[in-house]
Amino acid sequence: MDCIFCKIINKEIKADILYEDNDMIAFSDINPIAKIHVLLVPKKHITSLAQATEANSDLVAKLVLASKKIARKLNIDKSGYRLVTNVGSDAGQVVQHLHWHLIGGESLGPIA
Ligand code: AMP
Numbered sequence: 001m002d003c004i005f006c007k008i009i010n011k012e013i014k015a016d017i018l019y020e021d022n023d024m025i026a027f028s029d030i031n032p033i034a035k036i037h038v039l040l041v042p043k044k045h046i047t048s049l050a051q052a053t054e055a056n057s058d059l060v061a062k063l064v065l066a067s068k069k070i071a072r073k074l075n076i077d078k079s080g081y082r083l084v085t086n087v088g089s090d091a092g093q094v095v096q097h098l099h100w101h102l103i104g105g106e107s108l109g110p111i112a
């Protein structure tokens with residue numbers, strides 16, 4: 001499958017990996033929009049949150065909750081951060097593999 005995040009998961013493409021286990025991986029965004037910009041990605045290829053189902057609820061919860069651990073690890077748990085998932089074209093989703101952006105390390109201003 002021609003999916004850049006699957007290639008990172010399969011170690012066909014290098015990334016700055018911050019966390020990995022059997023279900024998920026977290027790595028630095030190649031084009032950060034803030035001082036800290038990490039992507040949280042399930043290893044299972046799901047196109048976006050729109051394609052996730054009840055069968056994926058544990059996985060989705062795990063990824064969302066993992067953001068807390070990674071924020072703590074990056075020392076932004078107290079200063080705050082933003083967790084965003086883009087769904088589809090109006091949201092500007094570019095990579096068609098479910099992921100959350102964990103953004104912080106500086107004041108982010110309004111969401112839009
Ligand atoms: P989205 O617009 O929500 O689909 O976000 C996709 C994100 O993936 C963008 O912020 C890109 O900068 C990031 N990205 C694309 N390719 C890579 C890569 N090889 N390594 C790390 N981040 C990437």
Ligand code: ZN
Nearest residue numbers: 003006045097
């Ligand atoms: Zn994929």
